[in-house]
Amino acid sequence: MDTADKLALLADAAKYDASCSSSGSARENANGGIGNGAVGGVCHSWSADGRCISLLKVLLSNACAWDCAYCANRRSADVRRGAFEPEELVRLVIDFYKRNYIEGVFLSSGVVSCPDATMERLISVARTLRVRERFNGYIHLKVIPGASDILVNEAARWADRVSVNIELPSAASLARIAPDKTPQAIFGPMRTLARAGGFEPRRLIAEPRPLLEAPAPLLPARPRTSDAPGRRELSVHEARKDRTRNPGASVLPAGQTTQLVVGASPDSDAAILTLAENLYLAYDVRRVYYSAFVPVADDPRIPSLGRPPLLREHRLYQADWLFRFYGFTAAEILADGASLDDDLDPKSAWALRNLAFFPVDVNKAGYAELLRVPGIGPVSCSRILRARRSSSLRHDQLPALGVVMKRARAFVVCADKAADSGERTRALGDARILRALLADPVAARAPGEGERQLESDWRAGA
Template sequence: MVMCMDLMSKLGVLADAAKYDVSCSSSGSGRENKPGGIGNGARSGICHSWSADGRCISLLKILMTNNCIYDCEYCANRRSNDIKRVFLTPEELVALTIQFYRRNYIEGLFLSSGIIGSPDHTTEFLIKIAKLLRIRENFNGYIHMKGIPGTDTVLLKELGRYVDRLSVNMELPSEQSLQLLAPQKTRTAILTPMKFIHEQFTERREEKRLVKYMQPFIPAGQTTQMIVGASKEHDRHILKLSEALYQKVALKRVYYSAYVPVMTGKNLPAIKQPPLLRENRLYQADWLLRYYHFSADEILPEQHPDFDLEVDPKTNWALQNWRVFPIEINKAEYEMLLRVPGIGIQSARRIIRTRRFIPLSYDSLCRTGVVLKRARHFITCGGHYYGLGLDNPDRIKKSLISSKYQKMFRQMSLFEGQA
């Protein structure tokens, strides 16, 4: 019973320590179950619960230990912080994962850790846990593990053979901020494993063409995370960095984590609330990069390095580039449809599919899933315009910012001091 109580409190402490890492997706891996095994991957990912903050719980997201040799100023686990330090043994982690998985609580394990001894030593622990799960337990569910900056590439390569996703966190968007807030981490130490994982990933994909069965190397790809609001970078800087990461190391996702002021420090900003709206705008822009064929320079040109918090980035782009609008819904190409605020990928495809048979009217547009509240200002249907902006696009912006939104915006900017 003492053991059990102990495990309970360790679980609480280490879940607390892991919760600021936002990534929780379980998608991208179609790993199949094996005979006698348990678990498989669901390519679209499955959310199993939602915590009180509205974020989805898909994986058992936990730290192996909150013991750490580093002293990063923003982190609650930093060496100089006086907190209880605990450690989950590999056997405890394996049992938790399997038992939670059987009960359909989770899709798999997302394991991160403080650095104990050295990055290599910590990674050896991670490998041990991954092997226990994959080989001894024949577990074929989702495993996401952290690549720890400074780890030997041989170890990373081995870890990659057992997990579905590896992620190395950027943490802060520039070298200067790293030096200021996380002095033991360097940009090279972070980028090197990223590049290495990318090389392995592409190499394996090339070989896979030749050999029929091949042990997969991180089938769900690699991701990273950046903390937003702990350092002084402009949004444009962050977005350009994401774009480069997508292009150069083919990341699946960049996660943005609004800085939650858990610690105080001389180099940390004094804010009361995490910059949630800014985080939201970054995600919206990130989606524009990955799925809507936008470039970072289009979303945030040099003269406007920060997001307009009042309207979403796509609407903002459309208003800045008003000369290309309105477009005719029955003629515009797919790429152009995607650029209309209120039209998403689904609805753009549906428009293309439907108009092949019947020209679309304004009424039938409702049924395609287009958000007409926004889209109507930027389109014509069979030559008719239904919006407000023909002579004066400023009226569009005014009408799109609802009173509720204005109120929220005022509160947010009050907290962030960005009014």
Template sequence: MSFERIKEKLNILADAAKYDVSCSSSGSKRTNTNKGLGDSSGMGICHSYTEDGRCVSLLKILLTNHCIFDCAYCVTRKSNDIKRAAFKIQEVVDLTINFYRRNYIEGLFLSSGIFKNPDFTMERLVAVAKKLRIEENFNGYIHLKSIPGASDELMREAGLWADRLSVNIEVPTISGLKLLAPDKKHEDFTKPMLKVKNEIIQYKEEKKVLKSTPKYAPAGQSTQMIIGATGESDKDIMYSANHYYTNYNMKRVYYSGYVPVAEDSRLPAIGSQVPMLRENRLYQTDWLLRFYGFSINEILNDKHPNLDIDVDPKLSWALRNLNHFPVDINAADKRMLARVPGLGMYSVSKILKARKFRKLNWEHLKKIGVALNRAKYFIICDSHQWEKRDLQAYQIKSLILQNSQGKFRKNYSGQLSLFN
């Protein structure tokens, strides 16, 4: 097949893959001019992060954008009038190896529309990974998108060749899935997830006995939810995410704001984009659940079903629970320190170590990196009294927001002065 046809396929199938955010992307489209160094064309190259913090570049494509399903929220649904394309197995292998040899990428993120049936599609995804590992001796990172409804046998084989597997749950609730994707069943998503979870557990147990046990999905599994396509509250979304973390041992749940792709009475109107800030608040909540010791009902419940857009979820919780404050920096345990606005887990760790040697004061906290413009309303230390005094929650919120806006104006003014 000609180079031009391969390039056309790459354009179509890389563009279709951009809606999957379970693999981060820089979004850059800088092109090489005047014989410069490097080229970021935006065609299928995305960036993800390893467990140790390294940023790796991945070739991110669909095997095909043909699909037998007609999910209302999906740009590749069968009723949508778009250009269709499909890679052959060997074409994906060749692209991956050629890109890798040119140092463009360090791995592959491969998803697909569903053609013929789930097992037929999953077989082809597995075949790509297997060929890369066995025939090309490729040891780079491979992330395979698991196909809903695929058999247990194929899911097991996929995990032997891929580093990470993921099944996109797509819509946060079962009722939303029935509305927008009536051809799909909720168990089509959860069955592969459960298989991967159990295989990972079995691998870890067998590894204790036999060191030569083949690795199985060493980077675990993840999933993605579309936000804003149906009327779920933030509470619905995060309770669903918490369910997948708890019951399927997810490494990550990703939240993707719905991008209007069609006129449909079941969907939000064209032009009603989900605010990026809502996505951001959901990710912040996710972080609090996984790393800060919060339980889901503390942040979102029947009384507070949606996140505060004005402030981050930890500050919002603190303002609703002023009875827990002030926190004594020199006496509080790790759990309570982690709940102070302006204290990240890195700062908490430094505080716990530093206070073994002396009582900490305001200056020490500044050097540690505590965001005192927030924290001062919730803490006391060796040299400073509580800043709250008789302030109400709404007054503290207003002061913090004013301070944040003032810092923005100051920084923006400083940037302008450089060019005046």
């Protein structure tokens, strides 16, 4: 097989890994080398199914000694196999870089004989790029579960970002669907990576507790309590405010990420989100990616899905956004069930469960309170705080500040208190009116439509 054939095969084999965004590094060109992980960034592309792909996203090998049921490259799959030699891949990266095709590389691999042997090959590519080729572009390396600490640290030394994919959120699902992986083999490298990035890992509290719990010397899961009214637990957003980042750090400047597969196991949204929140708090994971399971083969260990559960994947991303930017905890998002609402985004669902919290006075409420209002996001919230310094705000001023009034109107009071008060009272007293006002149009679209647009809708409208 020549290099072009290998590239076609091994780039296609890498497409299901969603944990490939390139943010967070400020590695600059140095010592007369080539590439720059800070200025150029990595070119991104969107695949047909909506995933973000950095432009050299490739496996070193798609031969794998393990047999994860959800994976197209598993040992028992009848697929064409191929592998790059490390030197061959280094040449390819440099050739592509010099032709301006790429700014970086996302490199993973099937398990070739054992985790450490595979890691040595992956690290060899990264080390050769950095040392011999003086490549300063972005490198994202995958760590194989079970890899030894010394190799995990070596990967952190050469890469901007490293990821260990958890894939399944419970020990029971791992045992059934990915029998070669164990929670210990996954979380051990994640703790090593947290320390490599200057963060002392804490104890995981996600269920199932007996297997996911980390060894005793780790710090407790939640280091202090929240200042938020009525809540004791610290949110991811609050915990991160105290964490200083150094994107120019020489070791792992963009930190670690992970991926959870959605829909390949019976695990609930609650199991997925509880674990994700724990990973942010306990291991300082920068991003958790949620990947809707794409059925690749008939296997009795996995459910038969007609199509990937993209709406569920999207709801999980929305909830994750609430962790990281809105100060919500998993317990608040999941207050009354194991599953997120298909018809409402998680913030609207929270508002409907907590009507006593409303209406919020936009001229008096603090940042955290305002962020709880449907239709108000971080940007519009900051604009409100700035604008009300000079005068009390009226309803008709809010759209210009970015507030989505269709969603917010029933939940706020302004200086012109009489305006909308009748409509607000009616809406707050009738859950059906509120559900109609807050209904997420994405849920009503035909299957497969619109999911790619969702993140931008969410960012804009909150």
